[in-house]
Amino acid sequence: MGSLKNGENVNFSAPRPFGKKLKSDLKETFFPDDPFKQFRDESGAMDRVKKGFQYFIPILQWLPKYNLNMFKYDLLAGITITSLAIPQGISYAKLGILPPIIGLYSSFVPPLVYAVFGSSKHLAVGTVAACSLLISETIGAVASPEEEPTLYLHLVFTATFVTGVMQAVLGFLRLGILVDFLSHSTILGFMGGTAVIICLQQLKGIFGLTHFTSKTDVYSVLHAVFSLRKEWKWESALVGVVFLLFLQFTRYLRNRKPKLFWVSAMAPMVTVIVGCLFAYFIKGSQHGILTVGHLSKGINPISIHFLNFDSKYLSAVVQTGLITGLIALAEGIAIGRSFAIIKNEQIDGNKEMIAFGLMNIVGSFTSCYLTTGPFSKTAVNFNAGCRTAMSNIVMAIFMALTLLFLAPVFSYTPLVALSAIIMSAMLGLIKYEEMYHLLKVDKFDFCICMAAFLGVAFLSMDIGIMLSVGLALLRALLYMARPATCKLGKIPNSNLYRDVEQYPNATRNHGIIVLQLGSPIYYANSNYITERIFRWVRDEQGNFEDGPVEHVLLELSGVTSIDMTGLETLTEIRRSLQANGIQMGIVNPRIVVMEKMIASKFTDTIGKENIYLSVDEGVERCRDLVPKLKQTETGAGSSNMRTMEQQV
Secondary structure (H helix, E strand, C coil): CCCCCCCCCCCCCCCCCHHHHHHHHHHHHHCCCCCCHHHHCCCCHHHHHHHHHHHHCCHHHHHHHCCHHHHHHHHHHHHHHHHHHHHHHHHHHHHCCCCHHHHHHCCCHHHHHHHHHCCCCCCCCECCHHHHHHHHHHHCCCCCCCCCHHHHHHHHHHHHHHHHHHHHHHHHCCCHHHHHHCCHHHHHHHHHHHHHHHHHHCHHHHCCCCCCCCCCCHHHHHHHHHHCHHHCCHHHHHHHHHHHHHHHHHHHHHHHCHHHHHHHHHHHHHHHHHHHHHHHHCCHHHHCCCECCCCCCCCCCCCHHHCCCCHHHHHHHHHHHHHHHHHHHHHHHHHHHHHHHHCCCCCCHHHHHHHHHHHHHHHHHCCCCCCECCHHHHHHHHHCCCCCCHHHHHHHHHHHHHHHHHHHHHHHCEHHHHHHHHHHHHHCCCCHHHHHHHHHHCHHHHHHHHHHHHHHHHCCHHHHHHHHHHHHHHHHHHHHHCCCEEEEEECCCCCCEEECCCCCCCECCCCEEEEEECCCECCCCHHHHHHHHHHHHHHHHHCHHHCCCCEEEEECCCCCCECHHHHHHHHHHHHHHHHCCCEEEEECCCHHHHHHHHHCCHHHHHCHHHEECCHHHHHHHHHHCCCCCCHHHHHHHHHHHCCHHHHC
8 A cells, every 4th residue: 555645546526417317216216127138138129129028018928838747736836725715714804804705806897917027036916904894994983884875885896906006106206115114014014913802803713693792902801802792602703713723733733844835725625614614504693603694696797887986985985995905915025025025026016006007997896895915825836836927817707707607605604604714814924933032133133023013913903003103203213313333343354343342352553533423424414423433532642551543534435425514514523623733534435425525625625635545544644644643642632622512
């Protein structure tokens, strides 16, 4: 380094034009995967058009390569997930206080749409319990499903349409970043809290109750269960416990022997079939075992003319659509990515949002309610060996056959069987071990998780998720407002400089402090950064063994951006340090920071000779400089540092 003139390798070229910087920022924000690269690589116009269609319609990528061997696997997977989709569709529709046939409709049209536009090979489309309950809670507040069932159903279709539009718009605008605000801790707590209240609500079906509370908090549900204990039907409870034990045994068997996953996958259908036969032969309604009731034949009727945008209900509809849509996106994309990683593959989150949006828009037009990629069905699809999204098409075909010919058979399905199926599925969503892991690793993450869990369980679903997201945002703001800074020392026998607290053996340079800043410098954290730098210097001044502080080097490689307040802060820090005989240097600012330093003339203020390419270069340069503070002045330096913040 001694053979190089100071700053010789530092790039002081003129800042990039505004248009170029804006293009770069937009590309990194919205197109980090560079989707247009494949179009640029093609020389012919027709090839570009072909690539464009394949990019926006993923089925065009894999369908030309499809073969019979792949179909054998997809056929088996499709049949397997159909056996799960039928009982889940009926169960979750009842959970959303919708006609059971709507749950079957929702497993016919949406999977076809997703197979065309979805980018995941393994995701299996269907309804989910959490969104079903949230729909009933929010829409039920403005339209009673018992007193106004037609209006309630139409508002659910409308909320599904709003969900689809929101999801598709986010995908087209490539705003998947918004889904990232629903952190893993939030989703974990939300799903756990939802599972608890859903399990408690299924006590209505287990005990054969006909009237129940519409509230979803734990207190209201338990109060309703025990206040109606005179109406409990022991026959229904006995059948429910038997079904629940059977389902839990199959889950236990699957966990012990993963190759027997199909046993757990088929168990809900077996429960429904056995329940239908049992209720039919013993005339279950005479013994307190209630059944689903009439299910008419036929595929999905058109429902676009039922969409209701009346201003009286619009706020509830939009609220439901937005909240359930974000939850469905977060769950579906996270599940799709998790299974893609197992196969060392990737899925495009923005394509997934478009696919979810289109299938919910089309679904709202064809008597379906909100669908996404549920974990249980996707896991079964993956374990069954699916090769492509053709398994969703197979499921849709078999669901159409069920709707055309077998729907009336399922009218004998006991409600207690559906309650047992839902409870068994929900028990698997309460991840005790993951919550405990959060407690051990990150207490704040655990608090975020518990805010969602307890908020959903004891207040309401929307309040619970807002509390959790609010805590997560507060944490992010704290990270930005109180960025990490550290003092660097040199690792022995190397040119590496690392945090002296992490590496106590790192050597310090007498009279030189190297401080690393690891956050954007902007108006919200400028005062803190100023105070923290002065505190480092005061502490070092108080250490007489190391001698007086003569140079402060700010290592900025971790500073991703800086605003005008940040630049003014650096100027004032330099001025205060200089007034106390201390020189300030800048080490390795990134291109965005350097451009603003050049444009604001900060580089002229501090001097280009005080901007270094590396810490090692800066330290060597500082050692070569004539000390600015004489030994006789160091006594006053310590007291002067105490008033630095006041000077700034």
